[in-house]
Amino acid sequence: MRFFLRKKLIQLVLILPAVAMLSFALLQLSPIDPVQAYIGADMLQMSEAQRQQIAQRWGLDHPPLLRYLHWQKEILTGNMGQSLIFQEPVTSVIARRFFPSLALMGAAWLLSGIIGFILGILAGLRENSLIDRAIRLYAYTLASTPTFWLGMLLVIVFSVQLGWTPVCCAYPPGMDPADVSIGQWLRHLLLPAATLSIISVAAVTLHTRQKLLEVMNSDFVLFARAKGESTWGVFYRHALRHTLLPALTIQFATFGELFGGSILAEQVFSYPGLGEATIKAGLGGDIPLLLGIVLVSALFVFFGNAIADLLYTVIDPRMKQATVS
Amino acid sequence: MLHQRTRALVTAGTCATFLLAIMAAYYFLVPETLHTNLSLRNQPPGLSHLFGTDWMGRNMFLRTIAGLRLSLQTGLMAAAASAVIALFLGLAAGIMGGWVDGIISWLIDVFITLPHLVLLILISFAFGGGLKGVTIAVALSHWPRLARIIRAETMQLKDAPFIRHARCFGRTPWQIGWQHLLPHLIPQFIIGLLLLFPHAILHEAGLTFVGLGLSPHEPAVGIILAEAMRHLSTGHWWLAVLPGAALLLMVKAFDILGENMRVLLQPRTSQG
Numbered sequence: 001m002r003f004f005l006r007k008k009l010i011q012l013v014l015i016l017p018a019v020a021m022l023s024f025a026l027l028q029l030s031p032i033d034p035v036q037a038y039i040g041a042d043m044l045q046m047s048e049a050q051r052q053q054i055a056q057r058w059g060l061d062h063p064p065l066l067r068y069l070h071w072q073k074e075i076l077t078g079n080m081g082q083s084l085i086f087q088e089p090v091t092s093v094i095a096r097r098f099f100p101s102l103a104l105m106g107a108a109w110l111l112s113g114i115i116g117f118i119l120g121i122l123a124g125l126r127e128n129s130l131i132d133r134a135i136r137l138y139a140y141t142l143a144s145t146p147t148f149w150l151g152m153l154l155v156i157v158f159s160v161q162l163g164w165t166p167v168c169c170a171y172p173p174g175m176d177p178a179d180v181s182i183g184q185w186l187r188h189l190l191l192p193a194a195t196l197s198i199i200s201v202a203a204v205t206l207h208t209r210q211k212l213l214e215v216m217n218s219d220f221v222l223f224a225r226a227k228g229e230s231t232w233g234v235f236y237r238h239a240l241r242h243t244l245l246p247a248l249t250i251q252f253a254t255f256g257e258l259f260g261g262s263i264l265a266e267q268v269f270s271y272p273g274l275g276e277a278t279i280k281a282g283l284g285g286d287i288p289l290l291l292g293i294v295l296v297s298a299l300f301v302f303f304g305n306a307i308a309d310l311l312y313t314v315i316d317p318r319m320k321q322a323t324v325s
Numbered sequence: 326m327l328h329q330r331t332r333a334l335v336t337a338g339t340c341a342t343f344l345l346a347i348m349a350a351y352y353f354l355v356p357e358t359l360h361t362n363l364s365l366r367n368q369p370p371g372l373s374h375l376f377g378t379d380w381m382g383r384n385m386f387l388r389t390i391a392g393l394r395l396s397l398q399t400g401l402m403a404a405a406a407s408a409v410i411a412l413f414l415g416l417a418a419g420i421m422g423g424w425v426d427g428i429i430s431w432l433i434d435v436f437i438t439l440p441h442l443v444l445l446i447l448i449s450f451a452f453g454g455g456l457k458g459v460t461i462a463v464a465l466s467h468w469p470r471l472a473r474i475i476r477a478e479t480m481q482l483k484d485a486p487f488i489r490h491a492r493c494f495g496r497t498p499w500q501i502g503w504q505h506l507l508p509h510l511i512p513q514f515i516i517g518l519l520l521l522f523p524h525a526i527l528h529e530a531g532l533t534f535v536g537l538g539l540s541p542h543e544p545a546v547g548i549i550l551a552e553a554m555r556h557l558s559t560g561h562w563w564l565a566v567l568p569g570a571a572l573l574l575m576v577k578a579f580d581i582l583g584e585n586m587r588v589l590l591q592p593r594t595s596q597g
Contacts, residue, residue: 018435026451144576146527148534149550149569156562167558260442267535268554279535282446290450297443305438 004314008306019298020072023291028064032285035060071291080295081288085280090292093277098296101273103189105262108196113251116201120208121243125235127213135205142202147261151195151268158191165191168270188271195265196258203254204247211246215239249311255304259297330589337585340578344397347575351394370563376571377563379552389568392546393575399456400526403463407525408518410464411471416506418472419479420498429476433469441466445528449537456543459532463525471517478513482506512590519583523576530572546572 035054039046055061059070074081080090123135159167166188215221216239224234263275270276274293281289370377376385418429436444449462482488483506491501533547546568553564 014431015434015438018431019438022435023439023447026447029451031453032450140580141573141577144523144527144580145573146530146534146550146569146576148531149565149572152550152554152557152565152569155557156565160558160562256437256440259440263440263442263446264531264535278443278446279537282450282535282537285450290447294439294443294447297440298438301438301440 001314004310008309012302012306015302016295016298017072020075020291020295021068023294024068024071027287027291036285075295080292083281083289083292084286085284085289086286090288093289094274094292094296097272097274097277100271101262101266101275104192104196104265104271104273105258107189107193108200108261109251109258111193111197112200113204113247115197116204117208117244117247119201119205120247121212121235123205124209124212124216124243125231127216132209136209139202139205142199145199147195147199147264148268150198151192151265154191154195155268188269192262192265192269192271195268196261199261200254200258203257204250207250208243208247211243212239215242245311245316249308252304252308252311256301259300333585333588337582337589340582340585343578344575344582347390347393347397350390370567376567377561379556379561379564385549385564385567388544388549389546389571391544392549392568393571395543395545396526396529396547396572397575399460399463399529400522403460403529404467404518404521404525406464407467408471408514408521411468411517412475412510412514414468415472415475416479416502416510418476419483420502420506426476429472433472436466436469441528442531445532446537449532454537455540459529459537462532463529467521467525467528471514471521474517475510475513478510479506482509516583516587516590519579519586522579522583526572526576526579 035051035058039054059067062070071081078091080094082088083090083093086093119135119139123132126132155167158165212235216234221234221238224238229237259275262273263278265271266273266275267279274296277289278293278297280286281293376389378384379388414429414432418426439447444466445462447462448465449458452458452461479502488501488505491505496504530545530547530550533545534551535547536551549568550565553561553568556564
């Protein structure tokens with residue numbers, strides 16, 4: 001376990017600066033002039049001297065390498081710079097938007113995990129039956145569905161036609177976030193979370209089904225059956241624990257897809273989370289904020305992958321046995 | 326009941342025909358798509374306009390066809406570029422090993438650590454957005470998975486007797502790669518390429534939808550759906566439902582095509 005943690009820590013130390021360097025270099029490449037992206041249409045009314053002044057204030061007159069080193073140094077002290085579109089430190093933008101996103105992704109993660117696992121089991125227990133075919137068709141179709149379109153469908157059905165849920169945002173527009181009740185907040189979370197859950201179900205379902213089929217076709221299951229065990233008994237006493245861990249692993253290993261999906265879902269519902277901020281930063285040329293989110297999302301994915309690895313290599317009793325002997 | 330391979334051939338053929346039909350339809354319909362007809366605004370779907378019309382009286386079916394073709398085209402180009410990058414890097418890592426392999430594997434790790442959509446936004450921003458930015462972003466971000474597969478395959482083949490013999494006869498690594506390894510990797514490559522299309526097209530549509538892609542005048546599916554967002558609450562459901570369903574159908578067609586090509590090209594791995 002300690003060995004595992006040390007290995008992961010070294011990997012993290014190697015990969016994060018690489019991600020930072022790559023994204024910094026990419027943004028450096030951009031032909032989009034940050035000053036122009038910031039000022040927008042008022043650019044015509046600005047004199048060259050005013051432009052120079054802004055560029056100088058942002059340190060754009062320094063060479064890229066110097067800027068990169070400066071940025072790295074500041075990040076190590078916990079300062080990610082100033083967001084241009086929100087006019088406040090990047091860290092506080094991210095901190096404020098992290099919780100709504102986490103709630104959305106957490107809800108979707110849990111729901112899709114449970115539903116996907118059950119669907120996978122139902123499909124895998126009766127291979128090629130009608131229910132198996134139906135579940136497979138459903139999962140494969142979901143894998144081809146654009147996330148944002150699904151969100152729009154839900155809006156049309158539940159918000160516009162039925163009027164059950166609000167059309168957008170994380171709370172009623174114009175309200176002070178501090179006054180929002182838990183119920184109101186949950187109601188606004190419902191559709192984005194449903195969108196993200198429905199999309200994320202596909203991976204767990206197919207993976208669980210595959211693993212269950214492998215187990216159900218193994219020798220020890222054949223032996224259990226020969227002793228007279230029923231299908232349900234075989235599943236409950238033998239196959240369940242073989243499928244639970246892979247399902248959990250894949251849920252952690254797909255944090256990247258979850259984050260990507262949340263960007264689209266948040267955009268459809270104007271939900272004020274990290275994903276919506278990513279798009280605002282991308283459209284508004286807010287490089288400090290974009291870089292900050294890139295680092296946070298990389299950390300998030302790395303964390304998920306590390307847990308998946310941990311489950312796979314350390315928690316699994318078979319693997320533990322293998323590493324000991 | 327048809328034989329499995331025959332069935333796969335028929336299914337793959339149907340999907341390919343469907344996709345070609347979308348491409349062909351565009352060339353017959355193109356002048357019509359831009360017509361605005363203000364007397365036919367906000368018409369629900371009917372026989373004369375299958376997908377209804379929008380607030381400017383434009384025929385949504387024709388716009389959707391044009392949009393699908395645009396997505397298809399950028400998706401194809403970008404996926405092909407990504408597959409070639411994957412083939413090249415995977416082969417290089419597999420053949421050369423050592424530090425080359427180290428660098429390529431590290432690059433794959435870095436790319437995979439970022440959520441794909443964040444990476445797409447980053448690259449698209451780096452190349453100035455627009456159609457160019459989106460295409461480059463999709464092209465430069467889809468290679469890691471296929472590169473990993475090709476690298477593993479190459480490593481496995483490298484110790485095969487016929488490769489060792491070739492090496493003994495003084496063939497250079499690149500000669501071996503080109504003449505002996507490549508023919509074995511072609512099926513993997515084609516299947517990988519086909520299975521990249523759905524992802525590429527969905528990502529292109531997603532980027533366009535959030536506004537990082539094409540200019541609002543071009544009828545990409547993402548643009549059409551982003552415009553429909555503004556008309557959701559007025560009850561014009563067809564503006565969003567039908568173009569999106571058409572996109573789903575197209576992506577699904579690619580997916581089915583890819584899966585059936587796997588059955589045809591790799592009979593051994595496709596069983597069960």
